[in-house]
Amino acid sequence: MSATRMIVLPHGTRADRDTRPAARVGRVVGSILLVAFALALLTPFFWMVMSSFKGPNEVFSVPVRWLPEVWHVDNYFALWIDTDMAIWLRNTIILSTVVTFLQVLTGSFAAYGFAKVRFPGRDVLFLLYLGTIAVPWQSYMIPQYVMMAQFKLTNTLVAMIVLQAFGAFGVFLMKQFFETIPEELSEAARLDGLGEYSIWARIMLPLAVPALGALALITFVNTWNDYLGPLLYLRDKSIWTVQLGLKNFVANNVTADYSMLFTGLTISVIPIAIIFLLGQRFFVEGIATSGLKG
Amino acid sequence: MTSAVTGRVGTPSPRRSKLRLRNTVIGWSFILPNFLGFALITLIPVVQLFFISLTDQNIFGKGDFVGIANFQKLMGDPLFQRSFVNTLYFAVLHVPLTIVVSLGLALLLNSKLRGVAFFRTAAFFPYITSIVAVGLVWNLLFSPEYGPINEVLRFFGVADPPGWLLSQDWAMPAIVIISTWRDMGYYMILFLAGLQTVSPELYEAARMDGANVFQRFWNVTLPGIRPTMFLVTVLLTIASFKIFDLIIVLSPGGTAAPNMATVVLSQFIYQRGFIESKFGYASSAAVVLFVLCIVTTVIQFLINKKRSA
Structure with missing residues (x-):
């Protein structure tokens, strides 16, 4: 399959x-x-989005009212005071950024080894990576948790980073792309005296910007939206992510202030929507190339 | 196949084995940073799973070896039986529905209609939205008395619309609908990529032979996208077997509500493992999930191989 084929x-x-x-x-x-x-x-x-502008009791009304009667823009100010949204956002941004950086770096590095260096055992090793795609995370989350507990990493953001930064997905996506880059390019570079690491950094990476963009975007969106990982690992309120915070806000929403809830949801979706709209070309190509979600 | 230094065919010389060693060291040095993390958080836990499932380990540490006792207990656990059946039920509804909807959407977007670029973006929105937001919004949309969906149904003359997530019979179909809504943009992209590999000449030839639109779909499109269909079926089946997050945000009552109508395998593992701290027992259910996914994938591969032979 050609990795760079555009969906026209x-x-x-x-x-x-x-x-x-x-x-x-x-x-x-x-x-x-x-x-x-x-x-x-x-x-x-x-x-x-419309419900986020409604009054507290206006969300459920029979018959359904699609537009707010009075536009409660104040929801968007009150949310920051009523909840820890600022802390959740900070944690989520840190987490998503670090995970994306590590995934792109180690993924593209390993992919070069798989695509461009031939050595014994390489293909078997890659099959091992590929095989884990058929293994759901839910089936090994318990041993993983036990191990993290032994390292005293549960209830830390570090656990979430380790958990998400070394997936097989990045390696797979980048390998597909590197294999479409003609061997003559790296051959010429070798004749010029460049080592393999310089070829990766100076020739492969600049050529792979679309694939790197796709990988970065997919990883960022997935980490931002992850709910299960934080649910298992993050106990302290101070390290909650947006998803976990909002879910708890729902659960403890005794006053049933649904409009405020929708305000929080809208705020949590906006950054991802913007990032997606800016980079959707990469996103779509990346998924069509690899066929995987990560 | 590409390689850093292509070895010449012939008798092994000292120089060649030195090159081989050099390549091995370089290759591993590239792979190692990712592989260390990958081995630690994926490979080792997968192997450990089978050991833990044979012990009575709990949250406090090492358990004793109990043989297959966990699996025997599992077979008699009514919650496990329900979650196993429900997982299969979900997959049987979800896989075909999502294939039909996303392929239909891809066919539409592959045509010369106006505004397809906008629709392609729109189709992706559910997929990039967080599961918490999806769960909440749909929970309220499906609300039996006040929700907009039943309101619309009543408007069209359905006197007694379903209770959806609160009803025994309709909870699972409701979750299937939400899940399909969320995933269809993603699989649509895969189908779209597949559709564009089908040569336009084939359609033209079929048209010349007088094939109508359905015959063209059946005899040109479907055979043309067979590799994509296979990939989508495999991915969708695994995704259905491991369904968890959507269920957990949609059923706040956990495994109890409503009357275990939507409890699935992953949720069972979470419930017994993380809520009740029975790591060993929950791991035996995780082994079942693992085997289910692997066996199904292997069967699908074999069928695909037989068909293309």
Whole structure:
């Protein structure tokens, strides 16, 4: 599979469109279906964002009110006082950044070894990486936890970093990409006296920016949204992530202030939405290339 | 195949074995930083799993060897039986539904309709949204009395709409719907990549032979995307067997609510292991999950190999 193949959406100009009646009907049906899909996909988001501007008792009203009666922008100020959102955000940003950095660094480094250096046992080792894709994390989370407890790492952010930074996913994605880079390039560099490490740093990495971007984006989004890891490992409130904090806010939401809850959810989604919109080209290519979520 | 230094074919010379050694050292030095972490947090725990499942270890430390006692107890545990059946039930609903929806979406986005770029972005939004937000929003959308979904259903004349997440029969279908909603953008991208490998000439030839749109789909598109279909089926099956986070944010009652209708294998492992601290016992269920995933994947590989032969 070619790693760099772009997903090009067909650009139909009006002129080359099929104008037969059957094709025209097909287009209309297709467009209606697309709009229906888009509505189904985006309505929950619309409801979430609108609810974040509602009054405390306005979220549930019969019949459903889609827009707030009065726009409660104050929810967005009160949230920072009523909850530890600032701390959760800080922890999540630290965690996502460090994990992304380590994953990209060690992943692309190892991928070079797998793609460009031939040595005995390499392919068996790679199969070992590949095989773990069929093994769900839930099946070995207990021994992993026991081990982390022996290292006294439970209830620390370090545990979350170690847990997520060395996945097989980064290695797999980067290897696919490196294999599309012609061998002549590194061969020429070797003749010029460059060592393997310099080839990785000075030739491979600059060429692999799209793949590195995809890996960084996917890792960041996954770490940001991770709920299970923090649920098992992070007990102290001071090291909670956004997801864990919001879930606890829900659970302890005795006053049932749902609009405030939606405010928190909206704030937690915004950074990821922005990052995704900026880098969605990488994101889509990365997933189509590797077929994996990480 | 590419390599740093291509070894010449011939009798091994001292120079060649020196090169081999050099390559091995360089290769390992690249892989080692990642491999150390990978071995520590994935490989070693996977091996340890089988040992722990044969002990009565709890949160306080080393347990005693108890043989297959955990597995015997597991077979008679009603919660385990329910979670095993529910996991299969979820997979049986979720895998085909997600394939149909995401392939349909990919076909639409592969056509010359206007605005496909926008829809591609929209389709991805659920996938990048956190599971906590997804769980909460859908929980309220599905609320039997006040939720918008039942409101719409009543508007269309459904007098007695389902209780969804609070009902015994509808809780699992509701979770399947949410899960498909969340995942379809992701699998859609995989299908889209697959669709673009099918040569346009094949469609043209089929059209010349008078094949209608359904015949073209059945005889050109489906065979053309077989590798993608295989990949999606394997990934989706594993993802279904390990379903956990969505269940846990949607059923605050845990394994009890409503009447164990949505308890699944991963949740059982979490409940017995992390809530009740029975590490050994929970590990035996984890072995079952592990074997289920591996065996299913191997079977899928064999079927795929037989078909392409």
